[in-house]
Amino acid sequence: MNALSPWAVSASAELAGNSSVRFELHADPFNFKVIATNDSIWIQTELPNGGRVSFRAAYSPGSNLEVVKSKQNPRQGIDLKLKSAIGQQKVTISVDQSEGSPVLRYTNSLIPVKDLMMPSWPKDILFNGKNNNPEQTEGKIHAGQFGTRTGFLYLSQIRPKSATLLYLQNLTALSEYAEQTETSLGDTVGGEWPELGFSLPPSKKPLPKGKEVILADAFIAFSEEVPEKEPDMIRLYLDLLARIYLLLPKPQTAYKHWPDILDKGLKDLIDSPGCWSQVNGHKYFNAYVSDYETPPEIMVQLAVLLPxxxxxxxxxxxxxxxxxxxxGLPSFYDKKLGTIMRWLPAAEDKLKGEEEQKVPKVMDSWYLHHPLLNLSRLALKGDKMATQLFLDSLDFAIRVAHHFKYQWPVFYKMDTLEVVKAETAEGKGGEKDVAGIYAHVMLQAWELTAEQRYLKEAEKAAKTLQGLGFKIFYQANNTAFSSGALFRLYKITKNELYLELSYMCLAGIFRNVQLWDCNYGYGKNFPKFFSLYPLNDAPYTAVYEEQEVFCAFHDYLKHAEDVDILPSVKLLIAEYIRYLVDRAVYYYPTMLPADMLEVKPKIGEVDPKLWIALEDLQDGWLKSGTVGQEVYGAGNAFGIMPRHYLQIPGLPFMIYTDYPTSGFNARKGKNISFKILGDKRISCRMMLVKTASKKIPEFQILLKGQKEPLKASTVANGNLEYIIPGDSSIIIHTHLSKSI
Structure with missing residues (x-):
């Protein structure tokens, strides 16, 4: 039991007294009471088996909080107007029961009576127990916010064994508070049992008198299930996250014309001298623009080649x-070791050892497997050179896996396998998701050669991932590749374990996203809703990992078409893809104000006129591009175009969707058909995008099973736009067209 704050002690005493109940709602098996105390508005929630948790929906220091007006609202809740010495407050409380698990929401705003500094603020969750005694409760926090990721807590009360909650603070709504007070919303949700949740960050500047500002907008999804097994804990997290996501206010997306973006990026990638180095007569991509100090890396070359x-x-x-x-790829092969190398052997002498991995023959564990994965993709397309490099390196990769017993360190020496760095941080272990990407490489080898030893290797590696939970996530793209490999293993073997581990990888990814828009500081210049962080402790989002996760998610849904996967997984993957397509263009410095770009990045240079993506987009109070301009992130546009623009033979337009699709069938003179993936509960954008100066013919477009054709809106450049629910089959009747 952790020590209590004075706020928690005082709240427990007041809640145990004769507080005023303003509203009550039963949502079986949960019961909600809105209670007014001297300094707070609480939502006391009775949980199954005698559990109790209270949520602080409003707070005013001192003992003079007065309810001026209360009115029940049509959303199964109550609206309150409050006044106190610090100003007027509004509270809106509702409980959504439209689907299985109830979701509580409370929003609180303040109009300060004077300019207010906010030096400290209490947490808004207190597990106070049935007798208002927090010491009699115990819980388990499965996951929570880190840095500027989603402001959430996922937890279960285990004494008494009563319920599991997913708490999510809509930090988008608090951007104005952060802007006014010059504070970040990172690490604002957390705490220790029994006192948890969100607290306002201490202000650097005052809230101005008379200007209304939101202080909280919380969503809590409840389940009476208290999972004891890891697969159940993961499944419940995904389901509760999707449940809240459906209710969460989400920013509007806008069409970005990726054909033009791609052309600009391709020109700069090819023509910009800063993207290239030359060694022994061969040209190689630099990792970062104007980074001539670091030797070429095979990962960089293949990360651009595959898109x-x-x-x-x-x-x-x-x-x-x-x-x-x-x-230039064969030059990375070391015949003595029998493997491809990270650094170009002919240029390794340029390494100066300023970082642990920048030493000849030192390998970052995932750096071996990522190039092998890309070589295998080329090999499966019939590329003979890639096939040889891939197959000739497999025995080395297997030897390394066996040496480390499928638990890879961070860095090791390739010639001796001596560990250079064992753990990402003390007590955190090595790169845990490497076992998953290794399994992916082995599956590719099995598909290429039909040798059963590779399938067995994939299974051995996959089984070592059991028990990692949310800690599986080391690097976003590798965790995404792992999820796909595990799903393929499930389809091949019918072993449910691999499906469960696949979901575990996905949960690790969604735990590391930012489900809010940073509308303060420099963050007002670019969207960040549903962005993904590259590492489990990274302070910024990164283009390379995001675009690879985007591609991996497309592949996941492709493999899942004939499998009944969790609806929450379909929904969350499709929504990540939709928002990536909307915001990925803002990784290009050409889209951003010059004053928010770092002048002296860590590596190379940042050229604000170059259509080469920045590695990093930071929190609103920090400049972006601090790491550099990422040449190996150039696959951004090349990954989006083939997956979201459907070409039609003989017609002057393409079909664009911001959701993933499957089964596209377009033959000249025939009706066009395809399926939009995702979830019916959320709609997506479909457009007919002109490819010529002609007007787009108007077609009769139907959703399968409906008789009324969809109605189009004419948008910029004469394109046509349709809003369509996810998980829909589309039929375009070309023979009924007419010009408009």
Whole structure:
């Protein structure tokens, strides 16, 4: 039992007294009472088996909080107007019971009576127990906010064994508070049992007198299930997150014309001298613009090549730059060790050892497997050079896996396998998701060769992931690749364990997203809703990992078409994809004000006129591009175009959707059909995008099973827009067209 704050002691005493009940609602098996005390408005919630938790919906220091007006609202709740020495407050409380688990929401705003400094503020969750004695309760916090990720807590009360809660603070609504007080909303949700939740960050500047500001907007989803097994805990998290997500206010998206963005990015990628280095007559991509100090890396070359291949296959164009990239790949192979290397062996002498991994023959564990994965993709498309490099490196990768017993350190020496850095941080272990990407590599080898030993290796590695829970996440793209590999293993073997582990990887990813928009400071210049952090402790979001997760999620849904996966997974994956397509363009410095860009990045240079993405977008009070301009993040546009623009033979437009699709069938003179994935409870955007100066013919577009055609809105440049529910089948009757 942790010590209590004075706020918790005082609250427990007041709640035990004769407080005024203003409203009561029963949502079986939960019961909600709105209670007014001397300094707070509480929502006391009775849980199954004698559990109790109280949520502080409003607070005023001192003992003079007065309810001026109360009125029941149509959302199964109550609206309150309050006054106290600090000003007037409004509280709106509601309970949504539209689906299985009830969701409590409370919003609190303040109009200060004077300019107010906010030096401290209490947490808004207190597990005070049935007898208003917090010491008699015990709980388990499964996961919570880190840095500027989603402001959430996922927890279960285990004494008494009563319920599981997902608490989420809508930090978007608090951006004005952060702007006025010059504070960050990072690490504002947390605490220790029994006193948890959100507290306002201490202000650096005062809240101005007379200006209304939101102080809280909390959502809490309840379940009477108290999971004891990891798969149940993970499934419940995904389901409760999707439950809240449906109710969460979400920013509007807008169409971005990715064909133009791609053309600009491709030109700068090819023509900008800062993107290239030359070694022994071969040209190689730099990792960062104008980074000439670091030798070429094989991961960088392949991270650009594979998205270019996606684009070339879609567009049926030829790109000479792809031949340039491929020509340099064999130089990364070390015949003595029998494997591809991270650093180009011919240029390793440029490494100065300023970082632990910047030493010849030192490997970052995931850096071996990521290039192997990309080589395997080329190999499965029939590329002979890639096939040889891939197969010739597999025995080394397997030897390393066996040496470390499928638990990889952070850095090791490739010639001796001596560990250079064992853990990401003290007591945290190594790169836990490498076992998943290794399993993916082995599955690719099995698919390429049909040798059963590779399938067995994949299974051995996968089983070591059991018990990691949310800690599986080391690096976003590798965790996403792991989720796909585990799902494929499930489809191959029918072993439910692999499906459960696949969900575990997805939960790790969604625990590391930012489900709020940072509308303060520099953050007002770019959207960040549903952005994803590259590492479990990274302070910024990063383009490379995001675009690879985006592609991995598309692949996941493709493999899941014939499998009944969790609806919450379908919903969350589709929504991540939708928002990535909307906001990814803001990684380009050309889209951002110059004053928010770092002048002296850690690596290379930042050229604000170059259509090469920044590595990092930071919290609103920090400049972005602090790491550098990421050449290996150039796959951004090349990944989006082939997946979201559907080409139609003989017609002057493309079909664009911001949701993933499948089963596209378009033959000249025939009706067009395809399926939009996702969830019916959320709608997405479909557009007919002009590819010529002609007007777009108007077609009869139907949702399968409906008789009334969809209505279009004419938008910019003569394009047509439709709003369509997810998980819908589309039929476009081309023979009924007419020009408009």
């Amino acid at each position: 270019l291949l996606d684009y070339v296959e879609w567009s049926e164009k030829e790109l000479e730059v792809m031949k340039t990239i491929k020509a």
